[in-house]
Amino acid sequence: MKRARVVFAGAIHEATPFDGKLRLSSGRLVKEDLVTWLPPFEPQTAFALGLNYADHASELSFNAPDEPLVFLKGPNTFVGHKGETERPEDVTFMHYECELAVIIGKTARNVKKEDAYDYVAGYTIANDYAFRDYLENYYRPNLRVKNRDYCTPLGPWFVDRDDIKDPMDLKLRTYVNGELTQEGSTKNMIFGIPQLIEYLSSFMTLSTGDVILTGTPKGTVNVNVGDEVITEIEGLGQLSNTIINRT
Amino acid sequence: MKKVWFKPSGHREAIVASFDQAASSLMYEGIRRNIEELQYDTIVSGTVYGTLLNFKGALAKMGESTYQEPYNKPPQAPILYIKPRNTLTSHHQPIPLPKDVDQLQIGPTLGVVIGRTASRVKKHEAHHYITGYTIANDVTVPHDSVFRPAVKHRARDGFCPIGPWIVEKESLDSPDHLSIRAWVNGKLVLENTTKNLLRSVGELLEDVTEFMTLRKGDTLLVGVPEEAPLVKANDVVRIHIDGVGLLENTIIHEFEVSQKGSDRS
Numbered sequence: 001m002k003r004a005r006v007v008f009a010g011a012i013h014e015a016t017p018f019d020g021k022l023r024l025s026s027g028r029l030v031k032e033d034l035v036t037w038l039p040p041f042e043p044q045t046a047f048a049l050g051l052n053y054a055d056h057a058s059e060l061s062f063n064a065p066d067e068p069l070v071f072l073k074g075p076n077t078f079v080g081h082k083g084e085t086e087r088p089e090d091v092t093f094m095h096y097e098c099e100l101a102v103i104i105g106k107t108a109r110n111v112k113k114e115d116a117y118d119y120v121a122g123y124t125i126a127n128d129y130a131f132r133d134y135l136e137n138y139y140r141p142n143l144r145v146k147n148r149d150y151c152t153p154l155g156p157w158f159v160d161r162d163d164i165k166d167p168m169d170l171k172l173r174t175y176v177n178g179e180l181t182q183e184g185s186t187k188n189m190i191f192g193i194p195q196l197i198e199y200l201s202s203f204m205t206l207s208t209g210d211v212i213l214t215g216t217p218k219g220t221v222n223v224n225v226g227d228e229v230i231t232e233i234e235g236l237g238q239l240s241n242t243i244i245n246r247t
Numbered sequence: 248m249k250k251v252w253f254k255p256s257g258h259r260e261a262i263v264a265s266f267d268q269a270a271s272s273l274m275y276e277g278i279r280r281n282i283e284e285l286q287y288d289t290i291v292s293g294t295v296y297g298t299l300l301n302f303k304g305a306l307a308k309m310g311e312s313t314y315q316e317p318y319n320k321p322p323q324a325p326i327l328y329i330k331p332r333n334t335l336t337s338h339h340q341p342i343p344l345p346k347d348v349d350q351l352q353i354g355p356t357l358g359v360v361i362g363r364t365a366s367r368v369k370k371h372e373a374h375h376y377i378t379g380y381t382i383a384n385d386v387t388v389p390h391d392s393v394f395r396p397a398v399k400h401r402a403r404d405g406f407c408p409i410g411p412w413i414v415e416k417e418s419l420d421s422p423d424h425l426s427i428r429a430w431v432n433g434k435l436v437l438e439n440t441t442k443n444l445l446r447s448v449g450e451l452l453e454d455v456t457e458f459m460t461l462r463k464g465d466t467l468l469v470g471v472p473e474e475a476p477l478v479k480a481n482d483v484v485r486i487h488i489d490g491v492g493l494l495e496n497t498i499i500h501e502f503e504v505s506q507k508g509s510d511r512s
Contacts (some may be wrong), residue, residue, distance in 0.1 A: 044332060045331040046302045070396065070398045072398060074330075075294060077459070126343060137319055137320075137394055138393050141396075144459075146497065147461050148458050203402075203403055204404055
């Protein structure tokens with residue numbers, strides 16, 4: 001099953017796709033363009049991976065890391081499907097990052113990779129924008145680069161774990177104004193989902209609602225004000241976002 | 248007497264009390280209680296953000312290395328990190344010593360608790376966005392390199408005792424000249440003051456909210472002073488900040504900490 005969280009007529013609803021429309025939990029059918037999309041769940045601790053695809057690491061002139069390069073994100077940074085993300089005027093390079101987001105479904109501590117999927121509730125798409133101009137070499141990438149307001153679109157759907165046969169074999173694609181600019185496969189992650197859950201839970205407790213953004217493949221290009229950026233993952237749908245000016 | 252908010256163990260909501268520093272007591276619901284008689288739950292409700300290298304002495308200690316690889320130049324913007332919910336704990340809760348390390352570095356610091364949505368705040372109006380102040384022990388596994396985010400060092404379970412209460416901002420003249428002291432097993436091991444912050448509380452709020460919004464209940468830790476001491480199993484760490492209160496925790500081997508203590512959310 002897949003479900004969204006939407007605002008319709010002044011209230012927040014859970015919604016499922018039905019016949020090209022959205023079916024609210026009350027049973028009412030509404031057109032998609034009449035709702036505002038929220039992130040499909042409220043992220044608790046949010047992890048993101050840097051350099052987790054060998055081709056993207058070499059694109060940025062880095063060697064693939066020996067240990068997962070993990071950073072954290074705050075709740076201010078998430079925005080739903082069809083949301084807007086600001087591009088500051090002084091920035092010369094802002095890039096999208098299409099990423100598979102893995103949502104944790106129960107308390108996890110010292111989990112072995114063989115058991116890791118027992119702790120997964122589902123998946124969604126994340127677009128983990130970065131602003132290269134703001135990179136500094138302290139706890140890099142830092143929050144000014146990765147935790148700006150509304151700079152991490154998430155959605156549209158929370159897709160149940162069992163609906164995705166092999167999350168380690170999904171095509172990822174990004175389109176900027178309809179043109180394909182990024183293409184990869186989750187097959188090429190350096191640290192896959194089971195390894196990441198094993199790694200993180202080896203030193204801290206994960207809980208329901210925590211989420212892991214698993215990194216992005218090669219093909220991150222600069223985007224500008226007015227661009228429509230669609231990040232797509234096989235089986236999870238398409239997440240749309242528009243770049244606006246920050247004044 | 249100062250107005251504070253605290254959460255007695257088991258209470259769903261924070262309650263208001265009067266803190267009498269001289270008498271070491273909290274007065275609430277008409278009863279005076281010694282502060283050590285009470286059990287406290289974590290008082291902060293939002294996201295806790297830490298700040299790296301915000302004490303002048305901490306940055307100075309890096310010396311010329313900030314001009315060398317991998318840093319290349321001194322930091323320009325505030326360097327932040329998140330202390331996620333699994334790290335948050337309270338007064339008298341054990342700090343688990345993970346089995347893969349034998350020493351921890353404590354991090355006595357002031358927590359600035361946000362009272363309303365703070366975006367693009369100017370330093371002279373920062374106090375309007377603050378509810379009050381608290382104490383945190385921003386514990387970390389010692390690490391020399393600050394090039395990559397230190398999640399594995401800073402985000403272990405129970406690595407952020409905070410509280411025991413939030414003292415209302417009106418009870419302090421200014422957050423920018425508070426003395427911070429720490430004792431390990433009764434011995435004074437650290438003494439510093441928020442006068443030595445690189446970015447004062449107002450400046451830090453201005454520079455952080457320039458790029459990210461802080462929400463009601465979020466807490467911004469102002470930074471850890473240089474020479475923060477190392478501790479080992481069974482050490483008792485006590486932190487005192489003038490006018491704010493005190494926070495005490497004991498380092499306990501992870502395997503000795505009950506599931507309840509290590510699995511708080």
